[in-house]
Amino acid sequence: MEELGSWKRTCYCTEVGKQDLGKEVYLMGWVNSYRDHGGVIFIDLRDRTGLIQVVFNPVFAGTAHDKANMLRNEWVIAVQGEVRARPQDMINTKLPTGGIEVWVKELRILNRSLAVPFAIEDEIKINEELRLTYRYLDLRRPEMQKKIITRHRVVKLIRDYFDQHGFYEIETPFLTKSTPEGARDYLVPSRLNPGKFYALPQSPQLFKQLLMVAGYDRYFQVVRCMRDEDLRADRQPEFTQLDVEMSFPRPEDIYELMEEMLAKVWKEIMGLEIPRPFPKMTWDEAMDKYGCDRPDTRYGLLLKNLSDIFPNTEYRFFKQAISEGGIIKGLNAPGCASWSRKDTDDLTYALKAYGAKGLTVIRYQEEGLAGPVAKYLNADEQKLMIERLDAKVGDVMMLMGDKVSVTNEAMNQLRQMIAKKMKLVPENKFNFLWVTDFPLVEWSETDKRWKSTHHPFTSPRPEDLEKLESEPGSVKAVAYDVVLNGVEIGGGSIRIHRPEIQERVFHMLGISDEEAKIKFGFLLDAFRFGAPPHGGIALGIDRLMQILAGGNSIRDCIAFPKTQAGSDLMVNAPNEVSEDQLKELHLKIIKEDLS
Ligand code: ASP
Numbered sequence: 344m345e346e347l348g349s350w351k352r353t354c355y356c357t358e359v360g361k362q363d364l365g366k367e368v369y370l371m372g373w374v375n376s377y378r379d380h381g382g383v384i385f386i387d388l389r390d391r392t393g394l395i396q397v398v399f400n401p402v403f404a405g406t407a408h409d410k411a412n413m414l415r416n417e418w419v420i421a422v423q424g425e426v427r428a429r430p431q432d433m434i435n436t437k438l439p440t441g442g443i444e445v446w447v448k449e450l451r452i453l454n455r456s457l458a459v460p461f462a463i464e465d466e467i468k469i470n471e472e473l474r475l476t477y478r479y480l481d482l483r484r485p486e487m488q489k490k491i492i493t494r495h496r497v498v499k500l501i502r503d504y505f506d507q508h509g510f511y512e513i514e515t516p517f518l519t520k521s522t523p524e525g526a527r528d529y530l531v532p533s534r535l536n537p538g539k540f541y542a543l544p545q546s547p548q549l550f551k552q553l554l555m556v557a558g559y560d561r562y563f564q565v566v567r568c569m570r571d572e573d574l575r576a577d578r579q580p581e582f583t584q585l586d587v588e589m590s591f592p593r594p595e596d597i598y599e600l601m602e603e604m605l606a607k608v609w610k611e612i613m614g615l616e617i618p619r620p621f622p623k624m625t626w627d628e629a630m631d632k633y634g635c636d637r638p639d640t641r642y643g644l645l646l647k648n649l650s651d652i653f654p655n656t657e658y659r660f661f662k663q664a665i666s667e668g669g670i671i672k673g674l675n676a677p678g679c680a681s682w683s684r685k686d687t688d689d690l691t692y693a694l695k696a697y698g699a700k701g702l703t704v705i706r707y708q709e710e711g712l713a714g715p716v717a718k719y720l721n722a723d724e725q726k727l728m729i730e731r732l733d734a735k736v737g738d739v740m741m742l743m744g745d746k747v748s749v750t751n752e753a754m755n756q757l758r759q760m761i762a763k764k765m766k767l768v769p770e771n772k773f774n775f776l777w778v779t780d781f782p783l784v785e786w787s788e789t790d791k792r793w794k795s796t797h798h799p800f801t802s803p804r805p806e807d808l809e810k811l812e813s814e815p816g817s818v819k820a821v822a823y824d825v826v827l828n829g830v831e832i833g834g835g836s837i838r839i840h841r842p843e844i845q846e847r848v849f850h851m852l853g854i855s856d857e858e859a860k861i862k863f864g865f866l867l868d869a870f871r872f873g874a875p876p877h878g879g880i881a882l883g884i885d886r887l888m889q890i891l892a893g894g895n896s897i898r899d900c901i902a903f904p905k906t907q908a909g910s911d912l913m914v915n916a917p918n919e920v921s922e923d924q925l926k927e928l929h930l931k932i933i934k935e936d937l938s
Contacts, residue, residue, distance in 0.1 A: 417456035515550035526570035588879035634755035639829025664744030699753035835880025
């Protein structure tokens with residue numbers, strides 16, 4: 344092996360061009376491939392910008408040629424050589440540097456490499472575990488480098504944007520106290536305070552609010568948040584969020600701020616114009632038409648509430664749904680009457696995972712309505728249903744009656760499945776949407792109490808304040824989510840800034856004065872010292888990057904992600920710690936019998 348010595352890189356591989364013909368260059372990087380053509384050795388040298396061909400001609404390169412014989416893929420080298428035009432018949436139009444090559448005079452071999460476990464190229468078919476175990480090799484692949492570098496660009500753009508809009512980036516603590524965002528905390532034992540724990544932040548929510556009380560007026564941070572949730576596909580235990588807070592804002596100010604920023608990102612990264620303002624939809628409307636609070640508006644297949652059509656129905660399932668306070672919803676799949684029984688059975692089966700007991704499928708054929716259920720529906724019901732769903736001959740109507748939550752969720756899933764099956768989801772279309780007026784709280788059947796839809800610091804709509812104690816379920820929040828193509832990419836709210844309202848909300852959530860004092864006493868105190876009205880939002884950067892990259896996996900947009908089981912396969916975390924470490928932290932591990 345040799346040292347770099349006094350060699351200084353002239354430029355990156357792909358920066359060498361026609362303008363350099365005849366010039367001497369120093370290039371450094373990895374051996375991407377090696378070919379020996381009758382004694383002349385050709386190497387594709389790779390750095391983070393791409394490839395360039397370097398040539399070891401025995402006549403020209405002398406001893407460098409002899410050394411080049413030893414090279415293997417992924418060895419690290421530096422070359423000194425002359426830029427030459429390639430012979431006409433050797434031009435590679437696929438490479439940006441395909442018209443030139445570097446004739447090496449001197450070679451320095453800086454390091455070798457073992458045979459790599461997978462090729463450093465884009466088209467690889469290997470399992471993700473191997474990629475994650477050798478993440479530093481995976482990250483060498485051009486497609487991964489592109490994603491990680493694009494992420495840098497996006498974050499830089501965001502930082503510049505907020506700076507230009509008068510926002511300060513202020514860091515908030517990682518070792519802190521629980522802020523409820525609806526997930527479990529990651530805890531860190533305190534060595535200096537036996538038996539006590541820090542919580543890693545689920546978000547900087549309370550700190551950013553306190554920065555408003557402190558008069559900073561406009562705050563943002565690109566910040567890591569940690570939530571100990573059961574990891575669904577594409578969730579990461581630690582993720583990055585763009586966190587924003589403003590004093591004296593109207594929701595419209597936050598919409599405008601974020602819309603302009605997102606439009607800028609799309610323009611600069613994708614070269615696309617995003618129409619503004621983004622459309623807005625209330626939560627009620629989203630649930631009614633789409634059965635979910637993050638609708639994908641790129642295609643139709645809207646849900647229709649049909650409950651009023653079937654008050655006296657003979658059809659057992661609908662009758663039962665209505666008598667139990669549920670709803671009946673339907674959608675019309677145009678031109679799908681020809682779907683086979685198997686097609687619709689597959690859908691019904693898939694919906695079981697979402698709690699659906701069944702799906703009523705009615706084909707609208709030339710001869711009338713077909714399907715086992717049609718005969719239970721009287722003429723009026725049939726007519727009204729067809730009208731409401733705007734069904735035509737050749738269509739198929741799909742209906743479901745169940746509890747409100749089950750019907751909405753299952754019909755939402757059905758709508759997405761049908762859209763995919765019918766290929767209705769356009770590519771390269773970006774539908775942004777604000778969903779507004781969320782319910783302040785939701786009833787938790789498991790805990791038998793009201794829980795915040797967002798978090799307990801969200802402001803109720805002023806006009807709903809009087810219902811806070813009497814009808815919490817009907818109180819709407821000044822809260823908004825920004826949704827893109829059916830994915831929630833961010834959310835926020837105007838906050839409560841008066842202590843008496845915050846206390847009322849805590850009460851309604853079943854948080855006693857004592858508990859509130861222990862957990863959030865500092866916030867209530869702060870609100871007593873001139874807290875301005877304030878509000879903000881947070882945007883998930885990982886998810887945003889995934890959408891921008893058009894990728895399937897959020898992990899591809901994070902340099903060092905965790906698996907679905909929450910492990911880092913490269914460093915092997917989490918891992919066991921020594922008895923000494925445990926002792927120092929005043930901890931004992933109780934081995935559970937998990938059998
Ligand atoms: N703290 C919220 C979250 O992390 C965002 C916000 O309300 O601004 O989801």
